[in-house]
Amino acid sequence: MSKNNKIGLSILSVVVVILIAGGLRSPMTAVSSVLSEIITELNLTTLEGSLLTSIPLIVFASCSVLISRIAVNMNINYSLIYSLLFLILGLYLRVSEGTNMLFIGSFLIGLGICIGNVLTPAYIKKTFPQKVGVMTGVFSVAMNLIAAIAAGLSISIGQWTGMGWRGSLGIWIVWGVMALLAISVETTLQKNNKPPKTKTKEESKAKSSFNVFRSKQAWNISIFMGIQSLVYYCLVALLPTVLVTYGMPEVETGIVFSVIQLAMLPVMFISPILASRMKDQSAMIYAVGILMFIGVGMLVVLKAQLIYLSAIIIGTAIGLAFTLSILFFSIKSRTMDGTIKISGKAQSVGYLIAACGPPVFGMLHDWDTSWKSSFYFLLVMIVIMTFFGLRAAKPRFIED
Numbered sequence: 001m002s003k004n005n006k007i008g009l010s011i012l013s014v015v016v017v018i019l020i021a022g023g024l025r026s027p028m029t030a031v032s033s034v035l036s037e038i039i040t041e042l043n044l045t046t047l048e049g050s051l052l053t054s055i056p057l058i059v060f061a062s063c064s065v066l067i068s069r070i071a072v073n074m075n076i077n078y079s080l081i082y083s084l085l086f087l088i089l090g091l092y093l094r095v096s097e098g099t100n101m102l103f104i105g106s107f108l109i110g111l112g113i114c115i116g117n118v119l120t121p122a123y124i125k126k127t128f129p130q131k132v133g134v135m136t137g138v139f140s141v142a143m144n145l146i147a148a149i150a151a152g153l154s155i156s157i158g159q160w161t162g163m164g165w166r167g168s169l170g171i172w173i174v175w176g177v178m179a180l181l182a183i184s185v186e187t188t189l190q191k192n193n194k195p196p197k198t199k200t201k202e203e204s205k206a207k208s209s210f211n212v213f214r215s216k217q218a219w220n221i222s223i224f225m226g227i228q229s230l231v232y233y234c235l236v237a238l239l240p241t242v243l244v245t246y247g248m249p250e251v252e253t254g255i256v257f258s259v260i261q262l263a264m265l266p267v268m269f270i271s272p273i274l275a276s277r278m279k280d281q282s283a284m285i286y287a288v289g290i291l292m293f294i295g296v297g298m299l300v301v302l303k304a305q306l307i308y309l310s311a312i313i314i315g316t317a318i319g320l321a322f323t324l325s326i327l328f329f330s331i332k333s334r335t336m337d338g339t340i341k342i343s344g345k346a347q348s349v350g351y352l353i354a355a356c357g358p359p360v361f362g363m364l365h366d367w368d369t370s371w372k373s374s375f376y377f378l379l380v381m382i383v384i385m386t387f388f389g390l391r392a393a394k395p396r397f398i399e400d
Helices: 003-022 026-042 046-071 076-094 099-127 132-161 165-170 172-193 201-209 216-245 250-275 282-301 307-331 336-367 372-393
Strands: none
Touching (some): 026 046, 026 076, 026 099, 076 099, 076 165, 099 132, 216 372, 307 372
């Protein structure tokens, strides 16, 4: 392949990462702003409305390991194409007529996103072996930035299209189609220009003998990822409610959440670049634990005072924790198969752990209406997260 063709293919691969990443959260975050409209138009109960978000999360927790086991025997590009086909079909069915289609579409969206969640870190490891840190940063920023845009513009998109909530959610079909076209073109170019790559004996042996559920390092990464997700989802679900009880106007709570999201972006790009150059990422884990503990602790002690400083500290910590979790899939495994396996396990275990957070946080509020016990729960979780994060940061591979 000529030098120009290589450069062109590399640029296309970057576009693929950005487009796939942008579709992994936006179909879900776009729902929140128009959920009340959906419930009203389709005469849903509150429980049925909540399933639009819950169904994809249940799919993530239950299917990630299965997907990783299937994907190790498939071409990763083809697997991502299937991911996008499920996603596009789900997005279409979700805005079709009928409540049944709404839920079937939500399931297919969850399945498509689940495949993308598991395989994109492995795609980055395969396509950019010398730039894993940089591309993990690009992936993380694109995913969260597009998700924030989807949440913020959802109502406006519905008004602009004249289709209401169906326009707000259906517009993401266009994004999915663009991602599908990009990776299809890339796959065709790779097939025409690159000879088939055979696995080394070491890679084949690692693939055949490695059991990710027996790896202590894999458990360290999985628990670290799960608890950092738990903290994030607790704050996403209930921080606005907490701030209202602290006396903050409801409209301002949305601004606080936006500050958290914006604070995540710079560190999401920079931290994986730095972390990928370190043999031991313990210093970054200490930074995650200390910042997260301080940020949440400020909510206990100061309540709504200095809330924007708290939001910046929490956003920085969560952004750092998330990107380290994703980066660990690549830098703590020797092979692409190992990356797929740890990605599947960590996301399955992680979402199961994260799903327990908001109910416990809310239950503790029923017992202690000051919210202090709820935040003490998070502080304990942060300490445990830091412990397992330090173990995950050590220079050990999951195959060891």
